[in-house]
Amino acid sequence: MAAVGLMGAVLAGCNGKKAPHGQSPDLSGGLITVTEMARRLNLRVTQAGAVTASLRDSHNYVTVCGNPRSRVFVNGQELPGRDQIVSSKSGLLIDEDLVLQVRSLLRGPAPRPQPSDQETPIPSPPGSAVLGTVVIDPGHGGDDPGARKSGLVEKDLVLDVALELAGLLEQQGARVVLTRRDDRFLELEDRAEIANRAQADLFISLHADSAPRNRSAEGFTAWIARSASREAAAAASTLCRRFEAAGLACRGTRQADYRVLVLTRGPAVLAEIGFLSNASEARRLKQASYRSRVAAALADGIVNHLGRAAGR
Numbered sequence: 233m234a235a236v237g238l239m240g241a242v243l244a245g246c247n248g249k250k251a252p253h254g255q256s257p258d259l260s261g262g263l264i265t266v267t268e269m270a271r272r273l274n275l276r277v278t279q280a281g282a283v284t285a286s287l288r289d290s291h292n293y294v295t296v297c298g299n300p301r302s303r304v305f306v307n308g309q310e311l312p313g314r315d316q317i318v319s320s321k322s323g324l325l326i327d328e329d330l331v332l333q334v335r336s337l338l339r340g341p342a343p344r345p346q347p348s349d350q351e352t353p354i355p356s357p358p359g360s361a362v363l364g365t366v367v368i369d370p371g372h373g374g375d376d377p378g379a380r381k382s383g384l385v386e387k388d389l390v391l392d393v394a395l396e397l398a399g400l401l402e403q404q405g406a407r408v409v410l411t412r413r414d415d416r417f418l419e420l421e422d423r424a425e426i427a428n429r430a431q432a433d434l435f436i437s438l439h440a441d442s443a444p445r446n447r448s449a450e451g452f453t454a455w456i457a458r459s460a461s462r463e464a465a466a467a468a469s470t471l472c473r474r475f476e477a478a479g480l481a482c483r484g485t486r487q488a489d490y491r492v493l494v495l496t497r498g499p500a501v502l503a504e505i506g507f508l509s510n511a512s513e514a515r516r517l518k519q520a521s522y523r524s525r526v527a528a529a530l531a532d533g534i535v536n537h538l539g540r541a542a543g544r
Contacts, residue, residue: 263318263325265520266296267392271414272331273338277399285324291339298324306337323520363538364433365407367426369492370394371439374417379442382514387415389517390438393505393527397438400531406538424495433538434467435496436530440517441504450510451481452529455502457493464499467537471501474533478525503530 266285270277275287275294287294297303298319304311311334316327370391372378378386391412398408409430411423427435443449452475454468465485472482493500505526506513516522 262328264328264331265392266324266326267395267520269296269326269331269334271391271395273335274413277395280323280396280399282319282323294334296324296326304330304334306334307339309337311337323524363401363404363406363535364541365409365430366401366534366538367409367411367430367432367435368394368398368401369411369423369427369435369437371437372417373412373415376417379440379508381442381508382511382518384440384508384514384517386440386442386508389440389508389523390505391415393523393530394438396524396527397530400527401534404531404535406535420491421495424492424500427496427498427500432496432498433541434534435492435498435500436534437490437492437500437502439502439504441507442509443507444509447509447511449483450507450513451475451483452506452526453483453504454485455488455490455493455504456485457489457500458487459489460487460493461499463541464501466540467499467534468501470537470540471503471530471533474536475529478529478532480525480529505530 264272266280266287267277269275270287273287273294275289275292277285277287279286283298285296287296293307295305296317297305298317302317304317311330316330318325370387370393372387372390374387376387378390380386391414394410395413398410401408409426409432411426412418423437424435441449441453452472454471456464456468468485472484475482488502490502493502506517508514508517517526
């Protein structure tokens with residue numbers, strides 16, 4: 233069956249009779265988001281909504297269906313077994329046990345990606361106008377967790393946002409390269425080198441801030457190098473404006489010679505997406521819906537900047 237036909241048939245199969253009133257799904261594992269499921273399976277989220285979600289790579293296509301009938305299809309094959317999906321206001325939540333079932337049906341092994349795989353760009357949609365190349369760098373990783381506050385770990389938080397951001401930019405026609413797609417450590421020099429080899433039109437390194445001595449500090453901060461180009465400064469300014477337009481706090485553009493900024497030859501911005509040391513902001517960052525707002529604001533700013541830079 234052609235890919236389009238297969239996708240249509242699967243999505244049609246998501247419809248079904250509503251479960252009896254009062255019947256609860258049998259959830260033996262913990263609940264995770266669609267984005268986390270994709271990360272664990274080394275797949276890419278191509279669509280995520282309140283009822284359905286789609287994940288894929290070059291060999292596999294997974295569709296997750298929530299209410300009224302919870303179902304999962306892996307390459308067109310429906311998974312047998314119990315309901316293991318919950319529809320919530322912030323999106324679908326999946327029982328961790330389901331990840332293992334899905335993994336068993338993926339075509340070929342699901343190996344841990346090697347460093348060279350990290351640089352594989354996400355292809356732009358057919359017929360789309362390519363805005364440019366964006367290299368997204370989820371900070372920290374592996375044995376470098378970054379900040380740990382309020383039950384959040386920086387390396388996991390920024391990876392979650394990075395994967396969602398990549399999907400949003402892909403939909404807008406950008407060529408996207410991720411420095412890492414899973415929990416691995418990369419040297420700062422390697423992150424910058426990935427951007428340089430990709431000839432990035434914009435390099436954005438994602439982080440989360442912590443200020444134990446100023447727990448009221450909150451909001452997005454855009455950092456650029458002291459010797460940053462006008463284009464880098466413009467990108468940082470645009471990102472801040474789009475955050476404010478989305479109703480999110482922005483502390484403005486600041487300068488510091490962080491190594492990833494100095495070593496990247498093209499326009500580079502280090503984005504602190506919020507303060508884990510601020511209890512209120514940390515609670516928001518724990519919510520998938522809020523992280524989606526952050527990813528959307530970043531995507532809006534990046535697309536806006538690249539469009540301006542290209543004279544569109």
